[in-house]
Amino acid sequence: MPTRLLVTGAGSGPGNNLIRSLKTGAPSLVVAGCHSDRFVLKKSAAERNFLVHPATHRAFSRDLGRLLDRVRVDLVIPTTDADVWALSGVRGRLRDRVFLPPRSMIALCQDKYRLSRWLRSRGVAAPLTYAVPSLARVPGIFRRLGATPLWCRVRAGSGSVAAIPVRNPRQAQAWMAYWATMRGVPVRSFTLSEYLPGRDFGCQSLWARGRPVLTKAFERLSYIAAGGHPSGVSSVAALAKTAADPQVREVTTRAVRALGRNVAGLFSVDLKEDSAGTVCVTEINAGRFLAGTNLLDVSGKHNMAVTYVRLALGERVGFLEEPEQTREHYMVRDVDTLPGVFPAEEFFTGIEDART
Structure with a gap:
């Protein structure tokens, strides 16, 4: 029987990107989606789609509980911080069909002030x-x-x-x-x-039984609608490239380990360099994928979304390391278009330069 998944936030950019990564890495997966907005849900890439209450509504867990039996769901995957928080409080009702860190750890990560103090007190670089x-x-x-x-x-x-x-x-x-x-x-x-003026990274790290299983990172090079943000930046990259910087992976690992013992689940970490080039943790999104996860799923040897499902369903997965010779990939995103992921050496294939 195929594995059946329920992805929250279906139809949104993060939801559809995750579904795309899952189906690319494991076409046999059966993916259903849910969302509280019927208009967003209409755009879902899932095979079946269900309208539910918002994650902040007390009926949200009841809706998901019904879907467990209706769709025979093996795993519920959240795509927003609100979904992560809601699901972490109703694990029993969902019969533990979630793969999330402890609720106290999620609360720590969702408070950026508490998190920065926590990390700095444990020797992890943070502003x-x-x-x-x-x-x-x-x-x-x-x-x-x-x-x-x-x-x-x-x-x-x-x-x-x-x-x-x-x-x-x-x-x-x-x-x-x-x-x-x-x-x-x-x-x-x-x-x-x-203020951290240096390079901007996103790093996803999968953990099981207190050990890192797979960690992959990318560097944000430009941002969607940056001109409309007073800061000139956002967490949503318009152009990003895979990053093999060992300092990024090392700081990410130290940061997640500092959260507590027997860490398990997914941790999406945002990092920036300070003026001296030290990589600092600016936030940790516990329990959910970054919106640009496609870049980390379709490049390299290991698909992070599929590995997440394997871990969540109890499969024992050893430490997975990306080969050093993995090709550099770029991701290009914009409003109203699907993200494109391209190997660096193919980036200009099919493009003719009319400037000369």
């Missing part, structure tokens, strides 16, 4: 970060951090929401006041931290 209790305390935080610009962002969320570089207290206070007034985000939800 020095301060919580903002009130607008009046902002000048003091600037004095403690010293060099500017600083990075201002909220403690929770994804996609660089409310993130902006600021050069002085007045800019930071105005930004936080705007979000509090217009978007209902309390000032105490914000943090100020060191």
